[in-house]
Structure formats: structure tokens, C-alpha cells
Amino acid sequence: MSAALLLDVRNLVVHLRAENGVVRAVDGVDLTVASGECVGIVGESGCGKSTLARAVVRLLPNVEYAQLSGEIRFGGIDIAALSPAALRRLRRSSSFSMIFQDPLGYLNPTRRIGPQVGEALSDTRSRTETRNRVHALLREAGLTEPATIARRYPHELSGGMRQRALIAIALASSPRLLVADEPTSALDATVQLQVLATLRRLHQERGMALLIVTHDLGLVAELCDRVYVMQAGRMLECADVFTLFDTPAHPYTARLIELSARRHRPTPQHEAAE
Amino acid sequence: MTAFLRRIARTRHGPIGLAILLVLLVVAICARWIAPYDPKAQVGTSLLPPSSAHLMGTDNIGRDLFSLVLVGTRASLAIGISSAFAALLIGGTVGVLAGYFRGVAEAALMRLTELFQILPVIVVVLFAIALFGANFWLLIGAVALAIWPLEARVIYGQFVQLREREFVAAAIVADLPTSHIILREILPNALPPVIVQVALDASLAILIESGLGFLGLSDANTVSWGQLLFTAQDFLDSAWWMSVFPGAAICLAVVGFNMLADGLNEVVNPRAVRGAVGLPA
Amino acid sequence: MARFVVLRLLQAIPMMVVVVLLVFTMLQLTPGDPVQAIVGQFPVPPDFRAAIEQHYHLNDPLWMRLMQYFLNLLHGDLGYSFQSQQPVIELILQRAPRTLLLAGAAFVIGVPIGIGIGLLCATTRNRHVDRFWTTTALVGYAVPGFWLGQLLVILFAMRLGWFPTQGMAPLISRAHGAGWLLERVRYLALPAITYAVYEATRVARLMRASVADTLGQGFIVTARAKGLSRAKIIRRHVLRNSSLPVVTVMGYAFGVAMGGAVLIETVFSWPGIGLLLIEAIRVRDNQTVVGVVLFISLAVILMNLLVDMLYGLLDPRIRAAR
Numbered sequence: 001m002s003a004a005l006l007l008d009v010r011n012l013v014v015h016l017r018a019e020n021g022v023v024r025a026v027d028g029v030d031l032t033v034a035s036g037e038c039v040g041i042v043g044e045s046g047c048g049k050s051t052l053a054r055a056v057v058r059l060l061p062n063v064e065y066a067q068l069s070g071e072i073r074f075g076g077i078d079i080a081a082l083s084p085a086a087l088r089r090l091r092r093s094s095s096f097s098m099i100f101q102d103p104l105g106y107l108n109p110t111r112r113i114g115p116q117v118g119e120a121l122s123d124t125r126s127r128t129e130t131r132n133r134v135h136a137l138l139r140e141a142g143l144t145e146p147a148t149i150a151r152r153y154p155h156e157l158s159g160g161m162r163q164r165a166l167i168a169i170a171l172a173s174s175p176r177l178l179v180a181d182e183p184t185s186a187l188d189a190t191v192q193l194q195v196l197a198t199l200r201r202l203h204q205e206r207g208m209a210l211l212i213v214t215h216d217l218g219l220v221a222e223l224c225d226r227v228y229v230m231q232a233g234r235m236l237e238c239a240d241v242f243t244l245f246d247t248p249a250h251p252y253t254a255r256l257i258e259l260s261a262r263r264h265r266p267t268p269q270h271e272a273a274e
Numbered sequence: 275m276t277a278f279l280r281r282i283a284r285t286r287h288g289p290i291g292l293a294i295l296l297v298l299l300v301v302a303i304c305a306r307w308i309a310p311y312d313p314k315a316q317v318g319t320s321l322l323p324p325s326s327a328h329l330m331g332t333d334n335i336g337r338d339l340f341s342l343v344l345v346g347t348r349a350s351l352a353i354g355i356s357s358a359f360a361a362l363l364i365g366g367t368v369g370v371l372a373g374y375f376r377g378v379a380e381a382a383l384m385r386l387t388e389l390f391q392i393l394p395v396i397v398v399v400l401f402a403i404a405l406f407g408a409n410f411w412l413l414i415g416a417v418a419l420a421i422w423p424l425e426a427r428v429i430y431g432q433f434v435q436l437r438e439r440e441f442v443a444a445a446i447v448a449d450l451p452t453s454h455i456i457l458r459e460i461l462p463n464a465l466p467p468v469i470v471q472v473a474l475d476a477s478l479a480i481l482i483e484s485g486l487g488f489l490g491l492s493d494a495n496t497v498s499w500g501q502l503l504f505t506a507q508d509f510l511d512s513a514w515w516m517s518v519f520p521g522a523a524i525c526l527a528v529v530g531f532n533m534l535a536d537g538l539n540e541v542v543n544p545r546a547v548r549g550a551v552g553l554p555a
Numbered sequence: 556m557a558r559f560v561v562l563r564l565l566q567a568i569p570m571m572v573v574v575v576l577l578v579f580t581m582l583q584l585t586p587g588d589p590v591q592a593i594v595g596q597f598p599v600p601p602d603f604r605a606a607i608e609q610h611y612h613l614n615d616p617l618w619m620r621l622m623q624y625f626l627n628l629l630h631g632d633l634g635y636s637f638q639s640q641q642p643v644i645e646l647i648l649q650r651a652p653r654t655l656l657l658a659g660a661a662f663v664i665g666v667p668i669g670i671g672i673g674l675l676c677a678t679t680r681n682r683h684v685d686r687f688w689t690t691t692a693l694v695g696y697a698v699p700g701f702w703l704g705q706l707l708v709i710l711f712a713m714r715l716g717w718f719p720t721q722g723m724a725p726l727i728s729r730a731h732g733a734g735w736l737l738e739r740v741r742y743l744a745l746p747a748i749t750y751a752v753y754e755a756t757r758v759a760r761l762m763r764a765s766v767a768d769t770l771g772q773g774f775i776v777t778a779r780a781k782g783l784s785r786a787k788i789i790r791r792h793v794l795r796n797s798s799l800p801v802v803t804v805m806g807y808a809f810g811v812a813m814g815g816a817v818l819i820e821t822v823f824s825w826p827g828i829g830l831l832l833i834e835a836i837r838v839r840d841n842q843t844v845v846g847v848v849l850f851i852s853l854a855v856i857l858m859n860l861l862v863d864m865l866y867g868l869l870d871p872r873i874r875a876a877r
Contacts, residue, residue, distance in 0.1 A: 059776050091782030098780050105773035108792050109872055110799075119791065120781040153871040169777065389573055392859060394811040396818070397832070397851050401578070404836040404844045405585045405592070481699055485818050488701050489833055503702060507822065510720070514709045521702035528697035 005073075006177055006209050007033040007056065007096075012070035014048075014055050022066045025051040027233035029070075033177060038203055038210040040220040040241075042256065043230035052230070053181045053213040057098050058087060074177070092122055097170035101182035103162035107154035113138075113165050114150030120172035134168075141168035142198040160191035164198065171202070177209045178202070184219060196222060217260040221245060229253045281541045288537020294530030302347040309341035313497060321513045331515040334505060339515060342497055343523050349498035350480055350527060353414055357479035358472050360418035365425025366468075372426070373433025374456055384430065387423045395420040399482060403491050410493050413486065417479045424478075428471045432464035466542040470535050477531035484524045499524045563863055567856050574852045578845055579624055589613055595841035597637045633849060634842035638835065643846035646831060651813070651850075653723060654827030657746055657820070658812035665751030666758055666805055670798065673762020677770065678789060689763065695756030704749040704822035711745060718745050721824035746823040750816055754808065761804055765797040772796075799870055803862055810858025813851075 014026035025048040033039045043049045054060050056072060058079060072080040074095060079087065091097075100106045108116060117134045125133065131150075138146035141164040154162055163183065170178055183199065184192040200223055203210050214220060220227055220241065227244050229236040229252070237249045248254040282288035301308065310329075311317045316336040324331040330339035365387075372383040390398070402416040436442060437460065445455045486492045487500020488507070499520040506516035585592040590599055590607050599607070608614055612623040633643040672692065676685045712720040719725070723742050730738045769775065770793065778788045817829035824830065828847060835843035 054776075057780065059780055062770075088782040088784060091780065100773060100776070102773065106777045108774040108778075108796065110795055110870060111791070116777075119783065119787070155872050166777070169781065173782070386573075389570055392570070392807070392855055393574070393852055394855060397848055400817065400832060400836060401581065401844065401848045404839070404841065405581055477697070481697075484699055485701065488699075488818060489821060489836075491836065503705065506705065510705060510708050511713050514713075517702065517705040517709060521699065521705065524699055524702065525694065525697045528699075529694060532693060532697060 004034050005032055006035045006037075006075060007031070007211070008071075008073040009056060010071040010073075012052070012055060012072065013067050014051050014060065015066035015068070016051075017064055017066050024048075024233045026055060029230075029233070029235050031056070031228060031235070033209050033211055035176065036203075036207045036209055037226065038212070038224045040224035040227040041211070041213045041230055042215065042217055042220055042227060044256075045215060047230045048233040049213045049230050050181050053098070053179050053211065056211070057096050057179050058082075059098060092173050094174045094176055096177040096179065097173060097175040098179040098181065099163070099166045099170050099183055101185050103159065103166045103186070104154060106166055107162060109154055111153070112150065113152055113154065113157070117150070117165065117168050117172060120169050133172075137168040137171050138165070140171060140202070141165070142194070143168070158191075159187050160195060163187065163195055167195075167198065167202075174206075175208060177211060179211045179213070181213045182215070183212065185214070185216065192219075199223065217245075217257060229256070278541070282534075282537045285537040285540040287533035288540065291530050291533025291535070291537055294526060295534060298347055298351060298527055298530060301344055302351045305344045305348055309338075309344045311338035311341045313337060313341040313345040321509065323513075324515050330519040331513065333502075333516055334509055334513070339502075339519060342502060343499065343519055346497045346499045346502060346520065346523065347527075349410075349493075349496045350483060350500075350524070353410070353417065353483045353498070354476045354480035354527070354531070356414045357417035357421065357483070358476040360414055361422040361425050361475055361479075362468070362472055364418060365422035365427075366429050368422070369426040369429030370433055370456060370461075373430040374437060374452075374460070383426075387426045387430075390419075391423040391427075395482065396485060399486065400489075400491070403486065408486070408491050408493050410496060413483065413493060417482050417486075420482060421475050421478055424475060425468065425471055428468055429464060432467060433460060436460045436463055470538045470542060473531050473535035473538055477528045477535070480524065480527050480531070559867065560864060563860050567860050570856050571853065574856075575625065575628060575849065576621075578848060579621060582841075582845065583617075593634075593841060594637055595835075595839040595844075597840075628849070633846035636835070636840055636843045636846075638838050638840040638843065643843050646843060647828065647846060647850050650826060650828045650831050653825065654813060654816075654820070654829065657743065657750065657825055657827060658809065658816065660743055660747035661750035661754060661816075662805070662809060662812070664747060665754035666801075668751070669755035669758025670762050670801065672755070672759040673764075673801075674766055674789070674794070674797070676759070676763045677766035678785075678793070688759070692756045692759045692763075695752060696760065698752075699818070700749060700753040700816070701818040701822045703752060704746070704819055707745050707749055708822070718742075721822075723825055746819055746825050749822070750812075750819050753819075754805075757808070758801060758805065761801050762797060765800050766793055769793050769797045795869070799866065802869065803866060806858055806862030806865065807855070810855035810862075811851075813854040813858065 009029065009031040012026055012029045012031070013024075016023040016025050027048070029052060031039075031041075031052070041049045041052065051060070055068075058072075060068075070080060071078055074090075077090070079090065082090065107113070114131070114134055117137055118130050121130060121133055134150055135146035138149055143149045143161060143164050149157070149161065149165065154165070157165065163186075178199075180199065184195050187195060196219065199210065199212075202208055203223075210223070212219065212224060224241050226238065226240050228238045229244070229250065231252055236252055237244075239249065244253065245257060248257060279292075282292060314337065317338050318328060318332045318336050320332060320334050320336040322328055322332040322336075328338050328340065330343060333339055333342065368383050368387060372380040372387075398420045399416045402419060403412070406412055408416075442455065442459055445459045450459075483492065483498065484500030484503070487498045488503045490501075490504045492498055492501055494501075502520035503517060506513070506520070509516050582592055583589075590604050590613065593607060593611060610627075612620050615623075631644055633647070635641070636643050636646055639646060672688050676688045676692075679685050708720050712718050719742050724739065775788065775792060778792045783791070813828070816827075817833055819825070820827045820829035821833055828851065832844065832847045832851075834840075835847065
């Protein structure tokens with residue numbers, strides 16, 4: 001088991017400085033993702049799951065932390081200890097990428113989509129080669145007219161298209177792990193399902209591991225093999241998806257499932273709309 | 275009030291700004307007693323360089339420059355602070371009317387504000403002085419005329435925002451008089467960013483006043499730092515001290531107000547100041 | 556885009572009208588003899604008084620006077636300077652290129668320096684570097700431009716003798732070609748540097764805030780996730796996005812500058828628009844004062860218009876909104 005571990009996080013601590021005291025956003029968390037596995041992290045908003053996701057790929061905001069420690073082993077290398085230059089090299093070489101909840105804010109509004117995807121590719125390519133590769137990535141992310149999309153600016157795309165553009169950027173380095181922070185929460189219901197299907201296809205076709213952070217247990221049930229439940233910066237439990245839904249070990253988990261079921265109970269109109 | 279001062283004292287620039295302004299204030303009030311010589315009398319040979327007898331030297335007609343700079347504090351601070359408050363009064367009224375009543379008043383007043391903001395400050399002031407001449411009160415009026423749009427924008431923004439809040443809706447439903455809603459309900463909540471702006475405006479007013487003085491357009495009967503620089507312009511080759519010391523005094527006052535504004539901003543708006551800066555590797 | 560340009564032009568017209576109204580009102584409010592208010596402090600012979608009264612329709616009702624005022628302006632009639640015995644428009648056109656030269660040189664030097672310092676402050680990981688430059692910019696902001704000018708004159712012109720103290724050319728010049736150019740540059744250097752420092756401190760403050768804002772945006776995180784180098788992130792994602800607000804303010808500042816940096820032109824006796832205004836105010840040549848004020852307002856409003864359009868070219872979001 002441990003030989004095939006892609007990501008192995010041990011005792012990760014992220015304590016933020018706040019106006020009065022310290023916020024223990026991530027407070028001693030262990031987390032593993034095996035190669036090709038799809039893992040979910042669920043919890044209410046503010047439980048520290050987004051901070052955890054960003055910490056895992058070393059994309060935390062650049063502020064002073066009260067405490068920032070732990071081990072993040074990716075493919076055997078402790079990336080928490082890597083120098084900036086080594087980290088940059090790793091990011092560009094089949095390692096890990098991340099996509100975000102609000103795709104508009106995570107795309108540069110003043111640049112066209114094409115170059116934004118292109119600059120994520122390694123630099124030693126000819127211009128035509130880069131363009132073809134960008135189009136291939138956009139197509140793989142589910143955008144059917146890549147040549148048109150590449151010339152567009154982010155604000156000219158729909159929410160779903162933007163998320164796909166962001167996915168294309170993330171795919172550029174052929175990552176073995178994709179971390180997705182609330183990848184569908186900002187999208188319409190139908191678009192949510194389509195983006196979800198795309199993620200599942202990429203997971204299967206590329207054998208790419210997924211680490212999905214969400215408050216949406218429905219999404220987790222659709223996609224994930226294994227689920228972590230997080231509360232107030234700590235992991236409450238971890239189980240495979242069937243065990244978790246059938247016999248939650250923790251009352252908090254049971255309540256999350258119940259709340260989510262109530263929210264997602266389909267009404268006739270709802271089904272008609274889809 | 276003491277609690278407020280204590281909070282300013284804990285900010286990065288606040289205490290320095292406060293200290294500078296306190297010293298200047300004391301100097302302004304006590305100038306006559308602190309000054310070693312009568313600032314208007316000829317007390318030595320003209321154009322003497324700084325020495326122990328004349329700390330900042332003497333000017334072209336033999337007056338003691340140190341005494342003149344001390345006395346000049348009064349005019350500069352008085353015009354700076356009064357203009358800032360006059361601007362608060364004009365800008366405040368415009369901002370409140372536009373922000374609370376909206377509609378046509380809003381459109382007209384904010385267009386006017388925009389126009390005044392587009393016109394170059396110094397030209398507005400110069401034009402007013404060219405036509406009406408310069409005495410102390412006109413000077414304050416002219417400087418206030420130039421900086422009121424800044425206040426109007428801040429207060430307008432606050433009112434537009436606060437007007438939509440529940441406590442205002444409650445007051446309107448309770449049928450309280452409009453003047454009560456504006457003055458008692460909204461105004462106190464709108465003040466914090468306005469205070470910061472007043473401090474910034476005071477520094478701007480001091481700069482404008484010194485510029486007018488330098489152009490020889492300030493009130494000829496009061497000694498001010500800018501006016502000292504006006505005289506200095508003709509003696510740059512022979513008396514560097516006539517330019518250096520009054521100019522440094524202006525800088526000190528402007529830095530003081532700016533640092534106070536920085537401190538106030540940090541107290542009023544702590545989040546924005548401590549935001550993340552720097553690009554990680 | 557064309558529609559947008561036309562629209563903005565149409566919006567600029569009411570602004571100009573209001574400016575003229577303001578100027579007109581202030582002339583009306585001036586105490587004393589209206590003819591004297593228009594002419595300034597010059598002796599007015601009776602037949603000349605009659606000519607003025609007729610030209611400005613002074614004996615007609617207020618609205619007629621206002622109409623006439625507008626009509627005169629539309630014919631390019633900015634008045635007649637009794638001080639220099641020339642139409643005001645000629646005076647202005649003669650001075651404008653010199654102011655443009657000074658302001659242009661100052662912006663070419665000052666704006667890039669300010670952008671560089673602001674960028675450095677906001678992106679540096681070294682707090683001391685940030686603090687040093689932030690404090691420098693604060694003090695720089697507090698230094699009145701004209702005083703800085705005096706200090707530079709004392710140091711570099713008086714003590715060291717490297718540059719001339721004032722003016723834009725010697726009274727008699729025998730220099731040709733490259734020598735002539737060098738001579739002009741020596742005259743331009745001090746005023747341009749003074750003005751450049753003044754602009755640079757403002758740009759630096761603005762740029763620092765703007766860059767700090769950009770760095771907090773999501774797309775910077777995306778850029779980091781791509782494994783881009785610091786230099787590439789700054790060049791491709793920070794610089795352009797952060798420069799947008801700076802462009803607006805600088806465009807406006809340049810508009811103001813075309814109206815003449817009154818104070819700096821005075822320190823160095825640089826014979827531009829600003830000095831024209833001051834000279835006119837000192838001798839109470841009101842026709843010239845009014846003409847210059849109107850010209851400066853026009854310059855500023857037009858410059859703002861230009862900046863708006865430039866902004867549209869730089870920011871695709873605005874371009875689309877049209």
C-alpha cells in the first residue's frame with residue numbers, strides 16, 4: 001500500500017495569525033492519496049479544508065503564519081522542504097496541479113485564454129507546437145472549439161467554459177494528482193454535472209489521482225473512492241465512500257449526510273429542469 | 275478619546291505623526307514666547323549664515339529666520355486645519371445630500387464633484403485669488419474650494435453604503451425626521467474613513483498654502499513658510515538657509531499629517547493595512 | 556469603439572460648458588467695475604471702454620452677456636492681453652510647446668522610476684527594502700516640488716555649477732547642432748528632474764497599492780501553480796494588470812501638467828503656460844488669466860478623454876462593455 005502512495009501528508013499544521021489570537025485552520029492533519037485514487041475532503045465552510053488543499057500543493061497565501069509545519073511527501077519527496085526553484089521544476093514535471101472554485105478570478109482578465117494555457121507548458125516548443133498542444137488540452141478539458149476559445153478573454157466565456165479552461169491549464173503539466181477546491185460550487189446545476197463528468201473522464205483516461213475538496217456530499221458520492229471528514233482543522237474520520245454513507249462513525253458525519261440529503265432531495269421541477 | 279489615542283499610539287506611523295503635530299501645535303501657540311527675537315524686527319546684519327546667535331541665520335532684511343519659522347507655524351497650521359474642516363463642511367454637505375437623497379440631486383452633485391476633481395487644484399485656487407485677492411479667510415476658502423471633492427466622494431460612498439443598512443431602514447419605518455436619520459443614525463457610522471481623509475486634506479492644504487505663499491499670493495500681513503520661500507527665491511546664491519529651513523518645516527508638517535492619517539487608517543481599517551504583500555517564490 | 560468615442564466626446568462638452576459658466580460667474584462676482592474686471596489693472600480710455608462694453612455686451616441683460624461670451628469663445632477668441640499687446644490665444648500657443656517639453660521629459664523619467672519602485676516595494680520579500688522605499692516615497696510626497704527645485708538649484712547650479720539656474724536657453728547662443736542640443740538639455744535638466752521626482756513619488760505610492768491588490772488575486776495563484784518564475788509572473792500577470800489604475804491617474808496628471816507646473820516653472824523661470832498664468836496674475840492681466848484657466852481646463856478634460864480611450868485598449872473587459 002505505502003509503496004503506491006502518491007501523496008502522504010503527516011501532521012500538517014497551518015495556524016494563521018488573526019486580529020485577536022491564532023486561527024488553527026489546519027491542526028495536525030494526516031492525509032494520503034494513492035496513485036490513481038479519487039479522494040474527497042468534506043466539511044462545513046470554515047473547517048479548514050480549502051487551506052488544507054492549498055497547503056498540500058504549496059499554494060498558500062503569502063502571509064506570516066503563526067505555525068506552518070508538517071511533512072508533505074509527494075512521490076517520496078518532501079515538498080514542504082523544497083526550495084522555491086526545485087518546487088517550480090516539480091510543478092512543471094508531471095506532479096500536481098490545482099483548480100479553484102471561482103474560475104473567473106483565477107484567470108487573468110487582461111490576457112487571452114490561449115497564452116494562459118500555453119505558458120503552463122514547458123518552454124522548449126515551437127510556436128505551432130505550443131498552439132496545437134494548447135488546442136489539444138482545451139479539447140481534452142471538454143471545450144469543443146479550442147481555436148475560438150483560445151482567442152477569447154475570460155469574461156467572454158461562460159462559467160463552465162472558464163472552469164474547463166482552468167482544467168486545461170492544470171492538465172498542461174500532465175499531473176499525476178489534481179487538487180480541486182469546490183470545482184463545481186460556482187456553476188449552474190446542469191453545468192455542474194457536465195464538469196463532474198469531465199473530471200471523472202480525466203481521472204479514468206489519464207489515471208490521474210483526484211483530491212476533491214467540497215461541502216457537497218452528492219459530488220463525493222458520485223466521484224470518490226475514499227472520503228475524509230474534516231471539522232475545525234482536524235480530521236474526524238476517513239472511510240471508503242460506501243462505509244461512510246452507510247455507517248458513519250461520527251455523529252457529525254451523520255448530520256452532514258442528513259443535511260445534504262435534505263438539500264438534494266430532488267423535486268419534480270428539479271428533475272424536469274435537468 | 276484616550277482609548278482612541280492609545281490605539282493610534284500602537285500603530286506603525288501614528289505615534290510619530292501625533293508627536294510631530296503636537297510639537298508643531300505647541301510651537302504655533304507659544305511662538306511669540308519661544309521665539310528668541312521679534313520676528314518682524316531687524317535684529318542683525320542681513321543674510322547672516324546660521325550661528326549660535328541666529329540658529330537659522332538672518333534673512334535679506336536682517337530678521338531672525340528661526341523666529342520667523344516659529345511664527346510661520348501658526349499661519350501654516352491654521353490654514354491647513356481650517357481649510358480641511360471647511361472642505362469637510364462643503365464636501366460633507368454635498369456628499370450627504372447626494373448619498374442620502376439619490377436621484378437628480380445625486381446625479382447633479384456628483385457630476386459637479388467630478389468636474390472639480392478633474393480641474394487642477396492649483397489653477398482653481400489661483401483663479402479665485404487672481405479675481406478676489408488674498409486675505410486669510412479668502413485663502414482658506416480658496417484652498418477648501420480645491421479639496422472639497424475628496425471629502426464629498428468619501429462621505430458620499432459611506433452614505434450610499436449605510437443607507438441600505440437595516441438600522442436606517444428601521445429608522446425610516448419608525449418615521450423619524452430625516453435630519454435625525456442623517457445626523458444621528460448615519461453620520462456617526464460614516465465618520466471613521468472621513469477622519470482619515472481630513473488628516474490627508476490638512477497635509478494637502480498646507481502644501482497648497484505653501485505653494486501660494488511661494489508665488490507671493492498669500493496674505494502679505496501674516497508670516498508663513500511658503501512666503502519665506504518666496505523671498506528665498508531671490509537669494510538662492512547667497513543664502514541657502516533662507517530656503518532650507520522653511521522648506522524643511524513644511525515637509526515636517528506634511529509628513530506629520532500623513533503619518534497621522536496612516537495611523538488613523540490602521541485603527542479604522544486594520545484589515546486593509548495588514549493585508550498580504552509580497553510575491554512568494 | 557467608435558460609438559464610445561463619440562459618446563465620451565459628447566459627455567465632455569457639458570463639462571466644458573460648466574467650466575465656462577464657472578469662469579463667467581466668478582468674473583461676474585468680482586467686485587467693482589465690470590470693464591476693469593475683464594481688463595485687469597490697466598488704465599482704460601473712454602473709447603476703449605466703449606469697445607469693451609460692446610464686445611462683451613456689458614450693457615445687455617445677463618443671459619445676452621453669457622451668450623456673447625460663449626460665442627466669442629467659439630470663435631477662438633480667448634481675449635486680448637493688455638500687458639503684452641497680443642491676443643491671449645497667441646500667447647498660449649507660443650508657451651504650450653515649452654510646457655509640453657518640460658512635462659514630457661519629466662514623465663518619461665519619473666513614471667518608469669515610480670512604477671519600478673512601487674513594483675519593488677510590493678513584490679519584495681525583504682521588509683526592510685519595502686519600508687525604506689515606502690518611507691522615501693512618503694517623505695518625497697511631503698517635499699513641495701518648488702522647494703526641491705530650490706534645493707537642487709542651490710546644490711547643482713550654485714555650488715557645483717553643473718547646470719544653469721533658470722530659463723530655457725541662454726540670451727545669446729552661438730552653439731550649433733549637437734552643442735545646441737546639449738545646451739538645451741542642460742537647461743532642461745534641473746526642472747525636468749525636479750518634476751520627475753515629484754511624479755515618481757506619486758506613481759510609486761499608487762503602484763505599490765495597485766500591485767498589492769493584484770497580488771491578492773486568484774490568477775496569481777494560478778500562475779504560481781503553473782510553476783512560472785517570479786520574473787515571468789511579474790512580467791506577464793502583475794505589471795499589466797497593476798498598471799491600469801496608474802495609467803488613469805498619470806493621464807490625468809499629464810493633462811494637469813500640460814496646463815503647466817505653475818510652481819516648478821516659477822522656480823526655474825521656465826517660460827511655459829504656468830509661468831504665463833503667474834505673470835498674468837501678478838500684473839492683474841485678467842484676460843490672460845481667464846484665457847489660460849480655460850485652456851488648462853480644456854487640456855485636462857481632453858486628456859481625460861484620451862486616457863479613457865487608452866484604458867479601453869488596455870483592458871479587454873472595458874472594451875467588451877462598449
